[in-house]
Amino acid sequence: MHLWAFGLSALRSATTGGRRYHVWMGTLTLIMLVGAYAYSLQLRHGLGVTGLSDHVSWGLYISNFTFLVGLAAAAMMLVLPAYILHDVDFSRAVLMAEAVAVSALVMCLSFVVVDIGNPLGGWHLLPGIGYLNWPRSLLAWDVLVLNGYLAINLAIPFYILYSRYCGRAPDKRKYLPWMYLAVMWAVSIHLVTAFLLAGLPARPFWNTALLGPRFLASAFTAGPAFVILLLSFIKRETSYPIAEGAFTKLALITTVAAQINFVMLGSELFYKFYSPTLHGINARYLFFGVHGHHALVPWIWTAIGLGAAATLALMIHPIRRNPRYLAIACAALFVGIWVEKGIGLVVPGFVPSPLGELVEYTPSLVELGVTAGIWALGMFVLTVLVRVALPIELGQVRSPYLDDTPAAPIVRPRSSRVAARDTGPVRTR
Amino acid sequence: MSDARLTDPAVDAADATLLQKRVDRRRALGILLGGAAVATQAAAACSPVAPLSDEEREVKLLAWREYIKGNYRFMTEAERAETIARLERIAKVKRGVDVRIQSTGAQPGVEFGYAFNISKCKGFRSCVQACINENNLDRRAATQYIRIFEMENGVVDLEEADATFQHEVPAEGHFYMGTQCFQCANPPCVKVCPVGATWQEPDGITVIDYDWCIGCRYCMAACPYWARRFNWSEPEVPVDQLNPNQHYLGNRARKTGVVEKCTFCIHRTRQGRLPACAEACPTGARVFGNLLDPDSEIRWVLANKKVFRLKEDLNTEPRFWYFTD
Structure with missing residues (x-):
């Protein structure tokens, strides 16, 4: 009874809103449709419509996948202090962070699906009717941990929100053990994804012990940075109370993680360039270009420039405490890490090939369309989740079957304009 | 071995x-x-x-x-x-x-091995053509399992080598080195497959079930010898050029979105014949045989020539050796 009402009211929350909300959702839907069309082309003609080749066999899709796994994992960075260390400042931010995790996971799984050449054979992965090569294949591990993480991150917020909706206080004994599990699981999804690449001696560019820790550091930079952007938007547009302390702490986490990330990048560069070996050629291709091929050079230096500038800026207290500068720095970090850990990590692993052949990679229009479509899907999911969660958290929406239904506030001055979006620096005015 | x-x-x-x-x-x-x-x-x-x-x-x-x-x-x-x-x-x-599709299994007491004579190869690439015809390789994408690298005398460095040469061979001051799937005894490509669509047969050949492969291409990333190929679009083989003598794990029709590779011509070698590349080589640079047969030519080469393998440091144990006269 409550469940049915919950579903209906969630649907109502997600479909009602102001003009800006509908324009935003409409735009996302349009981009998703473009993506769906691009994917239909890929399904019909094969992955040949992408810029991939036998030489560079993974590209934009897997790049986005590795980056987004980090975003999903980093949401737990907020859960940790909020629920385990009983930090009140954070507790309101956590549901939003879990929404980020869920939408990032939806994008991750979509990127894997579109990268697969024979998606109809997907059932081959199912234990029982298929064959999952676990524990030998790291990709089998990834399938398990990503889906498990998605389940946990859907179940916990659902339980909390549904309890509130039914007018009950969520029972800590019921969800806290799962929260502990989720924190460990968050680390595992990212390490497993790093090991997936690091476990290949064929690709010396990835075959380094530092890759796992580097993945964690960059995730814990980009993740909280994104959450800061989301929260500052929610704070600006709704009456949802988010304590200043949450921002201060998130900004601190972001800054420290960004510093650690740079230390690790420095170690990597030292290892590759102080005594250059033949195995360092992929790094040489990425940072300086090899034999006149340098497609990634401008990308990686832009990314490092953005990251360095933002990290330095965040280290200066007055800048970090200014919401506007903080947002700009966070956006810069987010974009920088997207490049560094996306195409800047995946593509150089393939260029040059293990036999020394230099074939470059440029994504095709179809690939860009599918990628845009999946990002739009992720933002759509995130918007819906935030949109459903906020009124329940604010106490504006309660089950109609409750005996002592507190009258929902009739006037909802600003919350009717709630929308979540990837707030770039432009929108922080 | x-x-x-x-x-x-x-x-x-x-x-x-x-x-x-x-x-x-x-x-x-x-x-x-x-x-x-x-x-x-x-x-x-x-x-x-x-x-x-x-x-x-x-x-x-x-x-x-x-x-x-x-x-x-x-x-x-x-x-x-x-x-x-x-x-x-x-x-x-x-x-x-x-078409006739065999399911011939590995023969008892057989483990295949290959040796490549760098002194003899002149870069004619007859092996490449024979491989294309024999294995029904996609003509539209011009898929090739074999790469012949042209190198300058004095440098064995694949990075400086050229596999796309288009001139008269043998070129003055150059030598040639061929690569293909080395059928490693410790294959990195096999363990990474999430669905177990690729495995090593008892005679040492690493095969793929094309209908079980989901096309994730993790094996392509894992192979240190760049031996695997992907069907980026619908493979095309004209009917008049189709080799009807096929093996389920070898040269049968592939489909879009799956990985394929050299199988040492499994449909021939399991019936006691040479792989097409070894048979086609006009210079006798290619030696193929049963490693478990002490009287085989491959065993003679391993015993009497100074042999080496590519990227020994990766512990892949290739069943493919290089040697010189």
Whole structure:
């Protein structure tokens, strides 16, 4: 009874809103449709419509996948202090962070699906009717941990929100053990994804012990940075109370993680360039270009420039405490890490090939369309989740079957304009 | 060499019982879903909109049965015969060709090995052409399993080598070195496959079940010798150039979105013939044989020549050696 009402009211929350909300959702839907069309082309003609080749066999899709796994994992960075260390400042931010995790996971799984050449054979992965090569294949591990993480991150917020909706206080004994599990699981999804690449001696560019820790550091930079952007938007547009302390702490986490990330990048560069070996050629291709091929050079230096500038800026207290500068720095970090850990990590692993052949990679229009479509899907999911969660958290929406239904506030001055979006620096005015 | 093999009879037996169960479950599912498919098709046949010819209907049903079949490695002999009959029938109906698909298993006491004489290779690439014809490689994408690298005398460095040379060979001051799948005894590509669609046969050949592969391309990233190829689009082989002598794990028709590789011409070598590349080589640079046969030529080369393998440091134990005269 409550469940049915919950579903209906969630649907109502997600479909009602102001003009800006509908324009935003409409735009996302349009981009998703473009993506769906691009994917239909890929399904019909094969992955040949992408810029991939036998030489560079993974590209934009897997790049986005590795980056987004980090975003999903980093949401737990907020859960940790909020629920385990009983930090009140954070507790309101956590549901939003879990929404980020869920939408990032939806994008991750979509990127894997579109990268697969024979998606109809997907059932081959199912234990029982298929064959999952676990524990030998790291990709089998990834399938398990990503889906498990998605389940946990859907179940916990659902339980909390549904309890509130039914007018009950969520029972800590019921969800806290799962929260502990989720924190460990968050680390595992990212390490497993790093090991997936690091476990290949064929690709010396990835075959380094530092890759796992580097993945964690960059995730814990980009993740909280994104959450800061989301929260500052929610704070600006709704009456949802988010304590200043949450921002201060998130900004601190972001800054420290960004510093650690740079230390690790420095170690990597030292290892590759102080005594250059033949195995360092992929790094040489990425940072300086090899034999006149340098497609990634401008990308990686832009990314490092953005990251360095933002990290330095965040280290200066007055800048970090200014919401506007903080947002700009966070956006810069987010974009920088997207490049560094996306195409800047995946593509150089393939260029040059293990036999020394230099074939470059440029994504095709179809690939860009599918990628845009999946990002739009992720933002759509995130918007819906935030949109459903906020009124329940604010106490504006309660089950109609409750005996002592507190009258929902009739006037909802600003919350009717709630929308979540990837707030770039432009929108922080 | 043979001690590097990873098969353990006890594990195999346990695997077999487990898989028997798995297969039964799948078969049950197949019957259920197959029934549904037939019903749908019957309905479609009655509909005036899309009248299917008998052959179209047959191919659709065969394609459905093919879709729900299991991994070749775990099929019973009967199931293998059934899928081969279906595949041969599909080739007949769709392309009008009579192909013969073998399921010949590894022969006892056989482990294949290959040696490549760098002094003799002159870069003619007859092996490449023979491989294309023999293995029904995609003509549209110009897929090739074999790479011949041209290098300047004095430098054995693949990075400085040229595999795309287009001039008269042998070029002055250059030598040639061929690569293909080395059929590693410790293959990095096999363990990464999430669905177990690629494995090492008892005679050392690493094979792929093209119908079980999901096309994730993790094996391509894992191979240090760049030996695997992907079907980026529908592979094309003109009917008049098709080699009808095929093997389920070798040169049979591939489809879009799956990985393929050199199998040492499994359809030939398991019947005691040479791989097409070794047979085609006009200079005698290619030596192929049974590593377990002490009188084989390959054993003579290993015993009497100074041999080396590529990227020994990766511990892949290739069954492919290079030597010079």
